Amino acid sequence: MSGLGSFIREQRDQAQMSLRQLAQAANVSNPYLSQVERGLRRPSAEILGRIASGLRISAETLYVQAGILDQRDGDETVTTAIAADQTLTERQRSTLLQIYAAFQAENRAQAETAADATAEAPLVDDGENREEQQ
Amino acid sequence: MSGLGSFIREQRDQAQMSLRQLAQAANVSNPYLSQVERGLRRPSAEILGRIASGLRISAETLYVQAGILDQRDGDETVTTAIAADQTLTERQRSTLLQIYAAFQAENRAQAETAADATAEAPLVDDGENREEQQ
DNA sequence: CAAGTACGTTTGCAATTGCAAGCACGTTGG
DNA sequence: CCAACGTGCTTGCAATTGCAAACGTACTTG
Numbered sequence: 001m002s003g004l005g006s007f008i009r010e011q012r013d014q015a016q017m018s019l020r021q022l023a024q025a026a027n028v029s030n031p032y033l034s035q036v037e038r039g040l041r042r043p044s045a046e047i048l049g050r051i052a053s054g055l056r057i058s059a060e061t062l063y064v065q066a067g068i069l070d071q072r073d074g075d076e077t078v079t080t081a082i083a084a085d086q087t088l089t090e091r092q093r094s095t096l097l098q099i100y101a102a103f104q105a106e107n108r109a110q111a112e113t114a115a116d117a118t119a120e121a122p123l124v125d126d127g128e129n130r131e132e133q134q
Numbered sequence: 135m136s137g138l139g140s141f142i143r144e145q146r147d148q149a150q151m152s153l154r155q156l157a158q159a160a161n162v163s164n165p166y167l168s169q170v171e172r173g174l175r176r177p178s179a180e181i182l183g184r185i186a187s188g189l190r191i192s193a194e195t196l197y198v199q200a201g202i203l204d205q206r207d208g209d210e211t212v213t214t215a216i217a218a219d220q221t222l223t224e225r226q227r228s229t230l231l232q233i234y235a236a237f238q239a240e241n242r243a244q245a246e247t248a249a250d251a252t253a254e255a256p257l258v259d260d261g262e263n264r265e266e267q268q
Numbered sequence: 269c270a271a272g273t274a275c276g277t278t279t280g281c282a283a284t285t286g287c288a289a290g291c292a293c294g295t296t297g298g
Numbered sequence: 299c300c301a302a303c304g305t306g307c308t309t310g311c312a313a314t315t316g317c318a319a320a321c322g323t324a325c326t327t328g
Contacts, residue, residue, distance in 0.1 A: 010224065011217065014228055014231065044178050044179060045178060045179030045182065045197065045200070045202045046202060048179065049202050049203070056213075057213060057214045057217055058211070058214040059197075059202065059203050060194070060203060060214065061214040061217055061218045063179065063193075063197070063203075064218055065218065066179070068179045068180060068183050068193070069183070069193055069194065069197075078212075078215045078216055078219050080215075081211040081212045081214075081215040081216075082212055082215075084211075085211070085212050087238065087241060088237055088241070089241070092237045092240075092241075095233075096230070096233065096234060096237070099229075099230060099233065100230065103222055103226045103230070104221065106226075107221060107222070107223070107226075
């Protein structure tokens with residue numbers, strides 16, 4: 001399974017870039033990028049870094065996706081990243097945090113209903129989201 | 135150029151490990167490790183990660199040393215954190231990213247109008263509004 | 269001196285990366 | 299209709315990765 005390739009393609013689609021556009025932005029040949037996206041090739045760290053920069057996302061993210069770097073708990077990173085983002089106003093920050101919390105709750109609920117037969121309390125027992133720290 | 139190699143050797147000496155010991159701990163052949171340490175070969179991300187684990191240091195450190203990973207950039211962390219969050223569905227991810235992008239654009243526009251005296255400086259979005267934080 | 273060991277290094281070699289060139293398919297529009 | 303362009307994909311091929319095997323030492327031992 002090549003989660004990395006589909007993740008890259010996902011991000012590229014998200015950015016509405018063509019394969020060739022990303023290839024040029026990343027300074028990587030388009031055939032190779034195509035093969036990477038389909039999981040036929042495993043790119044080196046350097047190429048991965050270039051792709052990341054072409055996608056305007058951090059290389060670390062791609063490394064995690066590639067299974068090269070260990071996952072630093074994604075759950076907390078989103079909230080802390082939002083909370084620490086100085087480019088947002090406080091109103092915007094709290095909005096994002098609320099939406100994120102809502103999504104989490106939504107998924108939690110869905111997971112719960114889907115797995116009623118199999119045990120309970122699947123994730124954090126944290127009933128309510130913390131609104132905002134600091 | 136061989137900053138990475140000498141760094142690895144440095145760390146290995148500091149840990150008082152022989153080349154072969156580290157090679158075994160890292161699950162890498164000793165000849166190859168030797169070549170990496172002397173800068174004759176450039177290891178892939180995977181090998182680098184194994185070496186890092188063999189040295190009991192974070193892979194990130196080695197990536198930075200290898201010039202593959204830049205140190206963390208501030209405003210990109212939110213997007214990357216969202217993108218990497220496995221607990222979200224793709225739909226939720228894109229929603230969050232869109233909202234975040236909209237906020238950024240909003241702030242960018244506001245900063246522009248606020249700074250008419252400084253003429254055009256289109257690219258650098260870095261200035262930011264520090265109107266009310268927390 | 270020969271034998272055993274631990275050290276880092278050199279040497280072919282299979283496997284892989286990454287690319288330039290070209291292919292196949294779809295959309296325009298002159 | 300058929301060039302012209304855009305999309306992604308296939309195909310050789312040079313360059314590189316990474317390894318197993320062997321080498322050259324030094325440092326202990328019998």
